[in-house]
Amino acid sequence: MVSFEMDDEQKMVQETVASFAADLMEPAMRESDEKGEVPGEVIAKGWELGLLGGCIPEEYEGFGEQLSALTGVIALEELGWGDLSMAMHLMAPSVLAISVLDQGTEEQKKQYLPAFCREEYKAASSALVEPYYNFCPSAMRAVAERDGDEYVINGKKCLVPLAKESDHMLVFAATNPGMGFSGVDAFIVPVGTKGVEIGDREKNMGIKALSTYPVNFKDCRVPLVCRLGEESGCDFLRLLSRSRLALAALAVGMSRRALEHSRDYATQRIAFGEPIGSRQAIAFMIAEMAIEVDATRLLVWEAAWRCDKNMDFEKEAALAKNYAADMAMMVCDRGVQIMGGHGYIRDNPVELWFRNARGFATFEGMVMV
């Protein structure tokens, strides 16, 4: 029966994450962006929320009952509201953890999952995006060729979060080039493996506090046991779609924050004797921003709900993610516009959201629900 009301657990998760975001993330946002690093304390405290451990069942030392994409997107919206870099840093390990949980073999789950259930933050990385203008996950250029009991990975990756800070990264590469999504596999690669060349930290327009790296794979050999799902491989499109939901949820949260900021400013800033929000040119922008933020959230919820119900959700996730990327840019662009010149100055958060927003079109992987 159709309902738009969260269950009690989701409400609790939302409230907890929302107050964490307001108390710890948002106040640190600007300085963290300028410095190019996320405050360790925020990550430590964020980890204590147990968002990832809460997805992992007890048998793997977690404290969750069931992985829920819907609960995940609700939490991520709040994190996105707080700060995108910190949210992505905090949740970067989710790609490896949730991929293993969703599609790993029993041995892989036992081996990798407990590390994410400890008290201390455990970094983990993932490598999906490639440094080409026309990069597409269905036409991956990185390849993994089978050679006996090993795979040999070759190719270039970028936007690899926390590559240097992690012990493992989940690397996506084509085992059957030309086969689209179904020709892609994932490999759990120890960061120190020979042939993994991590470059200097990237300099991006936005998410400046999140450390991301270019990574080259040159004849990087990993044993079959490192292949996600081992002999049976994985459903890459499903994993990609789970990450699209996560990214879309972050976009909703950040855009909601930008909307609230614009709303407040529009009621306070006086021009020609009246608050600028009393002019339709501004008011209508704000109305459309509000409509689109809500619309996107509902698209994300519906896709996540389908995922949890074991229905096909890949198409819905793709639509939601693309929609979210456009929405975020529209909302944050207007956020700057509504502040006029002040929006262009780095004192104001809209400047930061504007830079962050464009990233969603480019990001794939990086976080997962």
Add this chain to the structure above:
Amino acid sequence: MTIDFELSPRIKATKNMIHMFAESAIRPIARHYDENEHEKPWDLLNMVQKFMGGGMAGAFGSESKEEKEEGGEAKEKKPRETNLAGAVTIEEIFWGDAGIALSFPGPGLGGAAVQASGTPEQKEKFLARFSGDKPVWGAMAITEPEAGSDTANIKTTAVLDGDEWVLNGEKIFVTSGKSALEDSEGFVVVWATVDRSAGRAGIKPFIVEHGTPGMQITKIEDKMGIRCSDTVSISFMDCRIPKENILGSPEVVDKTKTEGFKKVMATFDATRPLVAAMAIGVGRAALDFIKETLKEEGVELRYGINPHRMTSLERDIMQMEADLKAARLLTWRAVWMLDNGLRNDLQASMAKAKAGLAVTRITQKAVELMGPLGYSREYLLEKWMRDSKINDIFEGTGQIQLLITARRILGFTREQLK
């Protein structure tokens, strides 16, 4: 409660049934009633009356028969889905054809106003007729030549003379006005002012029965789309109606008290999402047409690849699909809130704003994408483009919906944000 997008089995069953009906009974005659404006599909309308017997009432936000049958107590426990059922049903019927759907008998907006603010006697007297054997229509007349969006500016007057109100003025664009007043024993709810100096507080709705002397249909409009639905001008010249035909209190107590006005405006909280649902039905028809055409041509849509690798066609279609879905979800949320007794004026306007504009764009884009097939009257697509435009106009234009949304978000009054 938990977030859920699965329709209940009951609504699903209705939806399937209505869809079959729309496909088999409405679609085949859609073109005829577009090309032959002012004709009515009487066979269909009689059948609709027989099978739904005022059932479209639910479709217009009023608590139809079903509610009454469920009884007062049971109602408390069982979650209500009346408005959601209405939205789902409307989408299916309008998928069939918007013009014909709008011509269906039922209480319409006028009946919704009676339902929302009428006394028990008024409800009994005016609403019972819709569940009879013969089709009956209700209509609502707010708009005037000089007052559309600005409803507070209406000039039609109502003056109490003994036991009667005397109405004078001119109304335009009354949906189903002819159906209500000439083709059936219906009525029209007319908005008039009892005291112009009182502004909004002076505006009251009055029920005027068919055949009342002094009321005359002066024009039947020829339109761009939804041609099967009659849209008329009505003039009132010393039109006398019984004193008790006023909806709500006749008092203009004080200018800040606009309760009656507000109550009728509140019917829009129920009807706006339904207009959104109408739009969505037409939008879906257009999208279905595109997809079927592409399928016949062997064109595959590659969901999930990066947008900059898509063909322009794929990108457009995916945008349309996401927009349509977003509009539907916003609409469902608005009716779900209503079903659950939550204030939904903001969400109702958001849904209407989104759906009205999205579907106008979707159908226009669809005609473009289908090239000569889109432009040809051989197919219904061009009709859907004409039909859908109305959804961004009536029941409050897109701009008015944005205005309401913005006021609520910004916390501004209508004086602060005009």
